[in-house]
Ligand SMILES: NC(=O)C1=CN([C@@H]2O[C@H](COP(=O)(O)OP(=O)(O)OC[C@H]3O[C@@H](n4cnc5c(N)ncnc54)[C@H](O)[C@@H]3O)[C@@H](O)[C@H]2O)[C@@H](O)CC1
Ligand SMILES: Nc1ncnc2c1ncn2[C@@H]1O[C@H](COP(=O)(O)OP(=O)(O)O)[C@@H](O)[C@H]1O
């Protein structure tokens with residue numbers, strides 16, 4: 001799914017109207033009724049007995065609010081409308097005013113006289129924001145944010161620009177949920193905006209497909225619909241050699257579980273064979289913990305030193321639980337230099353930390369190697385950033401300069417490729433913020449690489465499958481008790497789900 005800017009959204013809206021032969025009010029009515037239905041479905045328990053306040057602006061976002069108010073009233077709900085006093089309203093906003101009684105108008109300095117509890121729908125501004133809101137707006141935004149009930153926003157939290165990072169003290173509505181039209185917006189995906197965006201849901205309002213196709217963008221939101229064509233089913237004549245052989249390289253005394261989890265995840269993600277390359281102390285752990293894996297031992301008991309790994313593996317996942325002992329660093333550096341140019345690599349955890357501390361090693365990474373840093377590891381690699389947008393710019397520059405793929409982990413993990421494209425993931429949940437989840441991701445992506453997926457596809461698909469397995473696991477154990485092993489147990493559901501969708 002594409003992520004578009006405000007100018008592009010305007011074009012797509014207009015072309016939809018032209019191509020469908022409808023007028024703009026009809027499109028607004030359609031969009032609004034989709035929000036109304038979603039609100040009734042999601043919040044029936046609240047709105048069936050408590051009042052709904054809708055705060056509307058002078059543009060088309062306000063027009064949506066007026067339409068939603070009418071539709072909810074027609075369905076019997078108790079709705080109060082507050083509309084900004086203005087010299088000019090958009091035409092569809094005016095049309096919708098004419099179809100509604102009991103509108104209360106307000107000025108910026110007024111008391112909005114909101115109900116004490118219930119439900120508030122924020123329709124002050126959508127994608128038409130041209131700059132951040134000035135301080136004149138503080139009173140209005142504060143009254144909305146002080147509302148004691150549930151606050152939801154239509155299209156955008158009002159005051160948040162489509163492609164900006166908001167600050168804590170800015171005049172921006174803090175929505176527990178945002179219903180956004182047709183496309184996710186960049187600002188909704190940035191972790192620093194999470195105070196304004198509790199969660200968001202994209203509502204399909206049927207905008208013109210051809211018009212959307214024409215819009216160029218470097219930002220995408222990854223959903224099942226764009227992955228089902230990527231995921232391959234297995235041919236009847238395939239054998240284990242068809243699906244590649246992954247080497248998981250890592251482990252040290254006390255951190256062998258990381259290798260166990262990456263190894264299991266790799267095989268569960270479809271590669272034909274998996275070998276763990278570990279220090280001696282991990283032998284029993286691996287052989288007993290996961291008998292399907294083969295094991296190669298380093299000469300050292302407690303850490304990796306030799307890196308005597310043949311180069312006939314189809315992909316390598318390196319770094320999990322590996323530690324940064326001096327001898328490990330030396331051995332790892334020599335091994336990197338020995339790699340064939342077309343080797344396929346995933347680097348995680350200590351492999352990343354070693355590279356941050358020994359930058360000269362970067363040049364030995366084969367092009368399109370995949371690096372999977374969490375925020376702290378990313379900082380060590382690319383340096384400090386001012387805000388989430390700056391982080392993306394720095395990540396793009398790093399990826400381009402070194403011809404590497406970065407997977408920036410977190411909620412809505414972002415995959416950045418050397419061409420400067422960014423793919424935000426849509427799956428996963430906060431239950432995944434626990435130890436070992438990253439090891440599982442390394443196993444999944446290495447496995448996909450070994451199976452012949454190109455590096456970008458392996459990263460995008462792997463991150464999606466990882467989050468999806470986390471979501472299936474959450475359905476069984478909830479977020480609090482979710483651990484990495486649960487996620488591995490649900491990899492099968494994640495793959496089956498995606499394969500079913502493509503049939
Ligand atoms: N055009 C269409 O066909 C559709 C539009 N829709 C709705 O229309 C919205 C966009 O509507 P508009 O383009 O009218 O924009 P908005 O309703 O977001 O607001 C624009 C108004 O805010 C003012 N404004 C902008 N920045 C300001 C600032 N910093 N301080 C004070 N005032 C400021 C502008 O002068 C303008 O009057 C979408 O977000 C969506 O909610 C939906 O109804 C779907 C269909
Ligand atoms: N709030 C969240 N929502 C979705 N995914 C998350 C969230 N928090 C963490 N994750 C995912 O869990 C994984 C954690 O990886 P990492 O921090 O490397 O863990 P570890 O080092 O403990 O294995 C990443 O893939 C990340 O995207």
Ligand SMILES: [K+]
Pocket residue numbers: 061122123124125126153154155156157158
């Ligand atoms: K809004």
